[in-house]
Amino acid sequence: xxxxxxxxxxxxxxxxxxxxxxxxxxxxxxxxxxxxxxxxxxxxxxxxxxxxxxxxxxxxxxxxxxxxxxxxxxxxxxxxxxxxxxxxxxxxxxxxxxxxxxxxxxxxxxxxxxxxxxxxxxxxxxxxxxxxxxxxxxxxxxxxxxxxxxxxxxxxxxxxxxxxxxxxxxxxxxxxxxxxxxxxxxxxxxxxxxxxxxxxxxxxxxxxxxxxxxxxxxxxxxxxxxxxxxxxxxxxxxxxxxxxxxxxxxxxxxxxxxxxxxxxxxxxxxxxxxxxxxxxxxxxxxxxxxxxxxxxxxxxxxxxxxxxxxxxxxxxxxxxxxxxxxxxxxxxxxxxxxxxxxxxxxxxxxxxxx
Numbered sequence: 001x002x003x004x005x006x007x008x009x010x011x012x013x014x015x016x017x018x019x020x021x022x023x024x025x026x027x028x029x030x031x032x033x034x035x036x037x038x039x040x041x042x043x044x045x046x047x048x049x050x051x052x053x054x055x056x057x058x059x060x061x062x063x064x065x066x067x068x069x070x071x072x073x074x075x076x077x078x079x080x081x082x083x084x085x086x087x088x089x090x091x092x093x094x095x096x097x098x099x100x101x102x103x104x105x106x107x108x109x110x111x112x113x114x115x116x117x118x119x120x121x122x123x124x125x126x127x128x129x130x131x132x133x134x135x136x137x138x139x140x141x142x143x144x145x146x147x148x149x150x151x152x153x154x155x156x157x158x159x160x161x162x163x164x165x166x167x168x169x170x171x172x173x174x175x176x177x178x179x180x181x182x183x184x185x186x187x188x189x190x191x192x193x194x195x196x197x198x199x200x201x202x203x204x205x206x207x208x209x210x211x212x213x214x215x216x217x218x219x220x221x222x223x224x225x226x227x228x229x230x231x232x233x234x235x236x237x238x239x240x241x242x243x244x245x246x247x248x249x250x251x252x253x254x255x256x257x258x259x260x261x262x263x264x265x266x267x268x269x270x271x272x273x274x275x276x277x278x279x280x281x282x283x284x285x286x287x288x289x290x291x292x293x294x295x296x297x298x299x300x301x302x303x304x305x306x307x308x309x310x311x312x313x314x315x316x317x318x319x320x321x322x323x324x325x326x327x328x329x330x331x332x333x334x335x336x337x338x339x340x341x342x343x344x345x346x347x348x349x350x351x352x353x354x
Contacts, residue, residue, distance in 0.1 A: 030095075033065055034128050039120045041097055046087040064088075082107030156217045166246035168218040172227065172237055173252040174207070184349055187216065187237075190224040190301075190315065198313045204336055204347060224303065227253060230334075230349075234259040236294045239303065259294035259301065275299065282310050 016027070029047040034040065047061055078084060078096035085097040098107035103123045115127035119138035122128055129138035159165045184204055191199040205214050218225075225238040235257045238249055262278075263271055265285045270278060278297070285295060286304050295302050295310075302312040323335035329348035337346045 029059070031063070032097075032122070032128075033063075034120065036131050039118075039128055039130060043088045044085060044095070044097070045089050046093050077106060079106050079108045081110075156219075168245070168247050168249065169215065170218055170225070170238070170249045171213065171215045171251075173250075174212045174214070174227075175253060175255065184230060185214065186228045186230065188224075188226040188228065188234075188315075189218060189220060189222040190226070190313070191221055192223045192313070198315070200316055204349070224301075226259070226301070234294070234296065234301070236303070256291060257293055259296050260289075260292065262295060262297045265289065265292075265295055279312065282312065283308075286310050 014029070021027070027049040029049065031045040031047065033042045033044070035042060043065060045061070045063060047059055049059065078098070079102075081102040082096040082098040084094060086094045096105065096107045098104070100121055101110060101113055103109050103111055111121070111124035113121035114124070114137055115121050116129075116133065116138040118130045119133065120128035120130075127136065127138045129135070132142045134140050134142060155163065157167055157169075159167055185207055187203050187205060189201045189203075191201075201219055203216065203219065205216060207214060221243040222238075223240055223243070224236070226234045227237050228234045235253050236259060237253060237257070238251055262282075262285070265288075266278075266281065270281050273281075279300070282295075282302060285302075286292065286308050292304050294304060296315070299314055300312040301315040302310040304310050323337050323346050327333075327335040329335045332351050333348040334351055335346060335348055
C-alpha cells in the first residue's frame with residue numbers, strides 16, 4: 001500500500017448477493033492484494049461473517065502484508081490455470097488463485113476479459129486496475145493533478161503536493177566515546193500531540209568507517225530527536241518547541257546529553273513503587289541533578305526543562321527486531337522496522353551482542 005494509506009481506516013459497505021440471505025450458507029469475505037505497479041498477485045485474507053441470524057454485521061480487521069510470499073506444496077488441483085494458495089491469516093484454509101482469464105473453484109472456467117489493456121481480469125466482472133487507472137473496466141485515467149501518490153516520494157529533500165516544501169536537514173557530530181565505528185544507529189523522532197499519545201518514528205543509519213558525522217532528512221515534523229545504539233543508551237539530540245520547516249540543524253552529541261535510567265537516579269525503594277506512586281517523585285530528580293537533560297523508566301521518556309520540571313511521555317525504548325513476527329532475515333539477522341504500528345521500511349542487521 002502507498003505510504004499515504006498507512007494507518008488509514010477504510011469503511012466498505014457490502015451487500016449479500018441475494019436478499020433475503022440464505023441462512024443455510026456460511027458467508028465470508030475474501031480479500032486479495034496485488035502489486036500496484038506490476039499487478040502481480042501477492043496474498044489473500046479470509047474473513048468469516050459470524051452470527052448469520054443478524055441482518056447486519058460490522059467487521060473490523062487489520063491487514064498486514066508480508067515482505068515475502070509464503071508458498072507451500074499442496075495436492076489441490078487448479079487445472080494448470082492457477083496455483084494453490086493459503087490464506088495469510090489462516091493457514092488451515094486454502095484456495096486456487098487463478099491466472100489471468102480463468103476463474104472458478106479449480107480455475108477451470110475460461111472467460112473473456114473486458115478490462116482495459118495493462119489491467120488484470122480477476123473474474124469476468126472484476127478488473128484490477130493498473131496505476132493511474134480506475135473505473136469498473138479500468139478505462140478511466142487519473143491525471144497527475146488528481147493522483148494521491150506523493151510526486152516527490154523519490155526525492156527525500158522535498159515534500160508536499162507539488163514538492164514545494166524543503167524538508168529539515170539534520171547534521172549530527174558524534175563523540176568517539178559514544179559510538180563504535182561501523183555500528184548502526186537508531187534515530188528516534190518524537191512528535192507531540194495534546195490529547196493523544198505522542199508519535200514515534202525511527203530510522204536507522206550506518207556510521208561510515210572512520211566517520212563521526214551523519215546527515216539525514218527528517219521524515220516528518222518533530223519536537224524531540226533521540227539517538228541510540230541498539231540495546232544501549234539514549235542521547236537527546238535536539239528539542240524544538242515549534243517546528244520550523246526547511247530548518248537546517250547542526251548539533252553535537254556530548255556525554256552530558258545521555259538520558260539516564262531511573263535506576264541510576266533513585267534508590268531501590270522508589271524504583272520498586274508502582275507507576276503512579278513512583279512518577280510523583282520524578283520532580284526530585286531534576287532538583288538533585290541540575291545538569292540532567294533527560295531520564296527514562298520502562299514506560300516513559302522525561303525531558304528536563306530550565307524551570308526544574310520534567311516533561312514525561314510514553315515512548316517505546318526497545319524493539320523486538322523481528323518485524324512484528326515476520327522476520328525474513330537470514331543467518332539469525334535482526335529485522336528492524338521504522339515504525340511499530342505503521343512500518344514503511346524494513347532492514348536486516350547483524351545480531352548485536354547485549
